[in-house]
Amino acid sequence: MAERAFPVIFAGQVTATAESYERLGFQRQYQLPPDGDPGYVGLRRGAAELAVVAADWPQQQYGAAVAAGVRFKIFIYVGDVDSAVEELRQRRGTILRDAMDMPWGERVAYVADPDGNPSRWQSPPTPTDRDPTRTATAGRARPGQPLAAAFPARLRARPRVRRSTRPHQPPRRAVTRIRLAQPHR
Secondary structure: OOOOOOOOOOOHHHHHHHHHHHHHEEEEEEEOOOOOOOOEEEEEOOOOOEEEEOHHHHHHHHHHOOOOOOOOOEEOOOOHHHHHHHHHHHHHOOEEEEEEOOOOEEEEEEEEEOOOOEEEEEEEHHHHOOOOOOEEEEEEEOOOEHHHHHHOOHHOOOOEEOOOOOOOOOOOOOOOOOOOOOOOO
């Protein structure tokens, strides 16, 4: 069985959208048709792949229209998120949120491709970002506060073992239950 999967971006501007991802280091692997205005572009960066196709493709192939609004979000690691955002700003690209430090050490910005699809650009943490005494500038911590303060105490603490008052009952671990929202129909 083949172990390959990749997202497909439906775009009104296939060429412009593909070029925006090429500026982030993706390389064009396929283009159909090979000459002229493409209806499909396959892109790859290392092991990561994505495709950009014309927005009318789903209607042509299986009778479904592409919905308006946000349809997906892609996370893309860049070497320096601040430089990447500044380059996009100079090209008059759409910046949804400027870069900011996250409590877990990454620097993150939100931008949009030429079709308005959001992407999250982020720089991986550096060794100094892993220093627990580093101060946070985003999240719940205030500037100058230790980075660990950005996380609620319940997330920092290890799970407690509850001891029963009855001798015949074994101890139980505290479990946080997560209820998933049902999709709207």
